[in-house]
Amino acid sequence: MHQNPGGLSAAEIHTERKEQQRRRRNSLLLVVPILLFLFFAFVAPISSMLHRSIYNPTLVELIPDTINALSSWDRTGTPKPETLRTFSIELQQLAKQRESGRLASAVNRSYPGATSLINATARKLRNVDPNQLAQTGHLALLDTDPRWSETKLWQAIDRLGAKYRIDNYLTALDLERDAQGNIQKRQSSNIYIDLYSKTLSMSLIITLLCIALGYPVAYCLAHAPARIAGVLLVMVLLPFWTSFLVRTTAWIALLQTNGVINSVLQSVGIIHQPLELLYTPLATILAMTHILLPFMILPLYSVMKGIDPSHVKAALSLGSPPFSAFVRVYLPQTVPGLSAGSLLVFITAVGYYIIPALVGGTEGQMISNIIAYHMQQSNNWGLASALGSLLLAVIVILYWLYDRLVGASNLKLS
Incomplete structure (x- = not known):
């Protein structure tokens, strides 16, 4: 072979x-x-969120003939009588099917006042002869309310007729379209931009507090005798063994007007009336720092445990002051644990929902609470998806910057 x-x-x-x-x-x-x-768990939900943020088929499903008729409209004045008659017939059908509320809710997001207008008109047209609407539906529509002749209303309906549009992202960025369809800054307050800024700033403060509190604890864990380190490690892990609701409720008991902190401060004469601590940004920061602190301590501890203590001893033996030896020899070796803990705490804090909802109140809420509001109460899933997509984009960009900056510094240290 x-x-x-x-x-x-x-x-x-x-x-x-x-x-x-x-x-x-x-x-x-x-x-x-x-x-x-x-x-x-990840790809399908994120893809669904991205798709839902731009996919808005409500008007196409409810009034397809009207949307098709508006495609030939020049977006000036009032649409043709034929278009108005088509809309009156479809609105009557929606009223009989009890679907006019969906149409009213969808249009109201771009044209305030459309809810009452569409619902009232649907009730008036409900019992009208369809043959009569086919002939004089445009007159019946204008007789019910003169706002049906407004150009802005029909421009909003025409714009909302597109299945795929970026209006939710414009709203999430505090932008809007004018009558001509041009993008401009919203005339009212910057609601969502301020919420994003508040979320990022509070998450940064929480991360810095976790660094300030967690670094000394991790250092003590890494350099304490084994018996003491075991006890300290149990205390660090204790929050994981306690119910999340119990920990949050404990902070409510501590921070409320007649809570422990105010009672102690008043009893020693530091303050004469209770401080407003609960339902503030401070309450959110304190509670989230307590919850997320172990996520900073554990990565630092794992890195510090592997650092050879002879490095610092060598620096001291060569005449370096203790502080200089710590900053120039020990601290750079803990950067991987410090950066990993910071990234973990920051990203977790950005998306936190329960603690801001329970102890933050109106002032201490973050963007995740507004996303939950649009999903559970206003039923504006498109806007909630757009807000979530932008939050995901912010996190990805920050992670990319972290990888470029911290990753490059780790390579230089190695």
Whole structure:
């Protein structure tokens, strides 16, 4: 039998290849569960959120003939009588199907006052003869309310008729379209931009507080005797063993008007009347710092535990002051743990929802609370998806900057 240069026969080579293919197939089968988990837990929800943020088929589904008729409108004046008659017929059908409220809610987001206008008109047209609407529906529509002749109303309906549009992102960025469809800054207050700024600033403050409190604790854990370090580590992990609701409720008891903190301060004469601590940004920062502190301590502790103490001793023996030895020798070696803990705390704080809702009140709420409001109360899932998508984009950009800056500094240190 013919032998190759390696001394293996063709049959042996074929058998070896089949064995390699079997191993690769088995390895792939082992990875399939985690791939499915990632798809259903991350890829599918994020894709659905991105799609929902730009997909708005409500008006196309409810009044398709009217939207089709408006495609030939020049967006000036009042649409043609034929278009108004078509809309009156479709509005009557929606009233009989009890779907006019959906149309009113959708149009009201771009034209304030459309809810009462559309619902009132639908009630008046509900019992009108459809044949009569086919002939004089435009007059019946204008007789019910003169606002049906306003150009801005029909411009809003025409604009909302597109299945895919970026209006939710414009709203999330405090932008809007004028009558001509041009993008401009919203005339009212900057609601969402201010919320994004507040969320990022509060998350940064929480991260800095966790660094200030967590670094000394991690240092003590890493350098304490094994017995003491074990006790300290249990105390650090204790919050994970306590109910999340119990921890939050404890902060409510501490910070409320007649709570522990105000009672102690009044009893020692530091203050004469209770401080407003609960339902403030300060309450959110304190409670979230307490909850997220272990996420800073544990990465730092794992890195500090692997640092050779002889490095600092060598610097001291060469005449370096203790503080200089710490800053120039020890601190740079803890940067990986410090950066990992900071990233973990910051990203977790940005998306936190429960604590700001319970202890933050109106002033201490973050963007996640507004996203939940639009999903649960206003039912504006498109805007909620746009807000969530922008928050995801901000986190991805910050992570990219972190990777470029901190990753490059770690390479230089190594």
